[in-house]
Amino acid sequence: MDFKKIKYQKIGDILIVKKNLNDNEIDYLVNKTKCKTIVKYNTYITGDLRTPKIKILHGSETETINKEHGCLFKIDVSKIMWSMGNLEERKRISTLSNSEEIVVDMFAGIGYFTIPIAKYSNPKTIYALELNPDSYYYLSENIKLNKLDNVVPILGDNRDFSLKNVADRISMGYVLKTHKFLDKAFEILKRDGGVIHYHETVHENILESRPIERLKYHSEKNGYKLDEYKINKIKKYSPGVWHIVVDAEFSKI
Template sequence: MKYKKIGNVLILDNNYQGNDFEELSQMHNVKTIMKIDHIQGTKREPVYQILYGSETETINKENGCLFKLDLSKVMWSKGNNNERLRIAKLVEDGETVIDMFAGIGYFTIPVGVHSNASEVIAIEINPNSYHFLCENIELNKLDNITPILGDCKVETPKFKADRIIMGYVKTTHHYLKVAIDSLNEGGILHYHETVPEKLMETRPIERIISQANGRDVELLKINKVKKYAPGVEHVVVDARIY
């Protein structure tokens, strides 16, 4: 059986057929058991089914960070935890960071906890996610994070940053120009994309170059996050833009 435990909520794989939910709840010490059918729309909202219990709000601890969330309202991707910590550890002292698709603070909170960034500007379009982003800033006692409720395309150009995180997939490439235009010279972009394996080494970096307006692009790393679908990888490209 595939499942993931998020705080004290158990998310079962959609293929799970059993009905021994009370036993499962005791075995895994959870108060609620759910299935999440899929995540929909640009606001990344879950389509879900509650199988046991009723409370969907929980606090999940990961990499020394606390994340409060409601799994009936916002998404949580457990497979990205190594990537979240990797990025936090790359941030250098005094950097200004923009997190363009901040959600509940998946990347923002680890950067705040594990680095000495001067400021993290966290932009999120979903009011539910934004609510928990603000709660998580408080929960982790962080004072260098500026949360913004709004559309990345509108809000990002108002700032300049040394590092920009684009931790979203599917349509992230539509936001590349906005991100690159807001990067300081020599700044670093962390660009996420879902890409066919055979195009993994070429398409993401080509997309960055095409939106760089003639600025020089240095590929630092292509990092595999996880398999997204058969033959498709979720990757993140680290690129320095001069």
């Protein structure tokens, strides 16, 4: 048996796998990685709260602290999804803002994008909106853990966010239904325009067209025009389908 072929993700001192392991495989991974816990994730994670279903294969503790790109993230892997596939995007977006901006993260989670932006771009304020109470708890913990004073965590549906025309920059780090939140994003965007980082899952045949058509439609509907954009591929979501993010700059019509 070639143990080196076992695939896993390491989050802090916890390993995530996608298949059941036998005792020999578990012993190999524990000795190799010095992990305290090994959990099996279901392949598909569904529902608006993106709550994982897990099976513990080794150990018992499911809370850990993961260090990524100089940021610390406390997380309970039994309650909250972690995606290693977004690593480069979290690093890329961390330096795109600046100290003059107000940023709104519409899908903050535990601070995947909020924390690195706050640390490395140091905007005036980041409003971090999160619907899932478990994610909100760890978002608040991670703000304290990283000693940030420019992040305002808000628990609730982002469609209930009361401030209008406040954001210079908006992060929409969500997939599958992100376009349904575009009207709210333009309600939050400053009147003279700004930047939206719009995530979408899209088939490669329409990767260059559908996201841009959606952005143009909703921007014009709300009195903005799309001035510039760049499409960035993040990772393959499924066969023929990509998770992409569009850096889109808008101005008022």
